[in-house]
Amino acid sequence: MELMSDFRSYAPDLGLEKSTITLSPFESHHLVGTNRAKQGNEVILFNGTGLEWKARLEKADKRRCVLIKKEAFHYNRPTKNITLAIALIKGKTFDSILRQATELGIARIQPLTTQWTQVQIKNAESKCKKWQMQLVEACKQSGNPWLPILSDPKKLDQLLEEDPIETAVVASLESKAKNWSDLKLSRAVTLFIGPEGDFTPDEYQLLIESGAQPVSLGPHVLRSETAAVSALSVLSESINQIGD
Amino acid sequence: MELMSDFRSYAPDLGLEKSTITLSPFESHHLVGTNRAKQGNEVILFNGTGLEWKARLEKADKRRCVLIKKEAFHYNRPTKNITLAIALIKGKTFDSILRQATELGIARIQPLTTQWTQVQIKNAESKCKKWQMQLVEACKQSGNPWLPILSDPKKLDQLLEEDPIETAVVASLESKAKNWSDLKLSRAVTLFIGPEGDFTPDEYQLLIESGAQPVSLGPHVLRSETAAVSALSVLSESINQIGD
Structure with missing residues (x-):
């Protein structure tokens, strides 16, 4: 199973215990400037080590996006x-x-x-x-x-x-x-x-x-x-x- | 086994019974103009259906290369x-x-x-x-x-x-x-x-x-x-x- 959305952003400091996250300037620009995500859009955040959030884009700022967790999903480590x-x-x-x-x-x-x-x-x-x-x-x-x-x-x-x-x-x-x-x-x-x-x-x-x-x-x-x-x-x- | 040489040219009308071949203008230009083959160089010719010649470049002409067969090799049709x-x-x-x-x-x-x-x-x-x-x-x-x-x-x-x-x-x-x-x-x-x-x-x-x-x-x-x-x-x- 995989969380699906049109928007995906990389958030290496995602944590299971957190409920909001601020994206890096690069990721913020990519999400809002390049991909034109708007406030309220659903975004998938991934930390690169198997954790994903389905999140809501709360602050659509080209340098500092803020997102709120709606759901978290943890993938099993690949067996290969x-x-x-x-x-x-x-x-x-x-x-x-x-x-x-x-x-x-x-x-x-x-x-x-x-x-x-x-x-x-x-x-x-x-x-x-x-x-x-x-x-x-x-x-x-x-x-x-x-x-x-x-x-x-x-x-x-x-x-x-x-x-x-x-x-x-x-x-x-x-x-x-x-x-x-x-x-x-x-x-x-x-x-x-x-x-x-x-x-x-x-x-x-x-x-x-x-x-x-x-x-x-x-x-x-x-x-x-x-x-x-x-x-x-x-x-x-x-x-x-x-x-x- | 494969005939090896630094030069390879495509000669679709290669035949087992022939002993010389004239390359197309495109292949002639590629061999002599681009790859800088010289008279006397060894060239592998292939016809695209499993026949190869090891050949000698007799006439290094950018529009009309002539080559002489030294050896022919026929590959078995692939089993896939x-x-x-x-x-x-x-x-x-x-x-x-x-x-x-x-x-x-x-x-x-x-x-x-x-x-x-x-x-x-x-x-x-x-x-x-x-x-x-x-x-x-x-x-x-x-x-x-x-x-x-x-x-x-x-x-x-x-x-x-x-x-x-x-x-x-x-x-x-x-x-x-x-x-x-x-x-x-x-x-x-x-x-x-x-x-x-x-x-x-x-x-x-x-x-x-x-x-x-x-x-x-x-x-x-x-x-x-x-x-x-x-x-x-x-x-x-x-x-x-x-x-x-």
Whole structure:
């Protein structure tokens, strides 16, 4: 079940014990300026960790909207926990992948830099802020009450050294890549997707040695956005079939 | 196995019995003008129906490239036959879906108009020509030797009246939608994806009465491009699991 309304706003400090909330200037502007919500309209507020309010817009102010709770709803935590560890890509494609991954309900995004990554992050903080906005926007549009966690970009080798991976899968064009049905999966999986020029042979080896299982995404060379959405979807369905 | 080279060109009139080929002006310009291939370079030619040549660029002419066969390779016809019947979408998103569907190896694309389709096709012939170019381009980039068949856009009700569907699946947000594992699939499946405003209840009913099985793509509302790529990927993997 899902609370439906034409308006959705992100309110991270929503609490079960509260009865009114004031939106951030950004969310206020989006709700009233862009989406033209009026006083008295019903708005769905979500905090990104499974709590939603059906609320009434009491003060329609472009910088400081105030809303009153009518009803609260708490979603169960998803039974799948998928992390997308994906090499940075130039331009708007990366934004688009973030949005699509959010629609598909993944738990965490780990941007990667690799040997063949062509993107340099000059201002990581402003980049992450921009990405965060894409995630929030995708939650609004898709009705996903769980905002994915956005981790700071990391070098692949550094990540593998610092964070031991549990169940992990890497999309691979190599001949040793397995079929989905031959993988050993659990409910918490990290999916690695390489850059446009793919991971280097050294990086593949490092991933495999760290426990990642190479999976084939079919006979053709997929672009990163196709690879990410395709692999996330089949992974999610494969986890469904594990049962409880 | 796949013939690899940095250059790929589309040559629909490639034949097993021939030994030289002249490219179209468009393909000649793309190969020599855009991709800067030089005389003597190795080029992979594909005819879109599973035949490839490894060829030598003999005459690097921007309007009329001539190539000589060095080796021919014929791919087995794919064992899956997926048709994507998808409602038209505004702007470049539809182009992007065509490309991604081609990367994923689908057999046919059937553009649909529906009650809530916001796109009007004024010049169907020029549109189809533009779409065809997207398919060829995606074949080149992904190394897919099979060019999807692009059918003329049709109204959904007209399509269902004229072409009886065999196995079909429709992405659905309705509560009656099934899980992938509960569908009855075969190796030839048509996948229906609605417009941004979804199919109307009447259209859903018509699809179901025509034999399409409603499938849920998860708890969130997916945009068309996410729905198409996600559903095609899971469908393809589900067909793999049918076995032979």
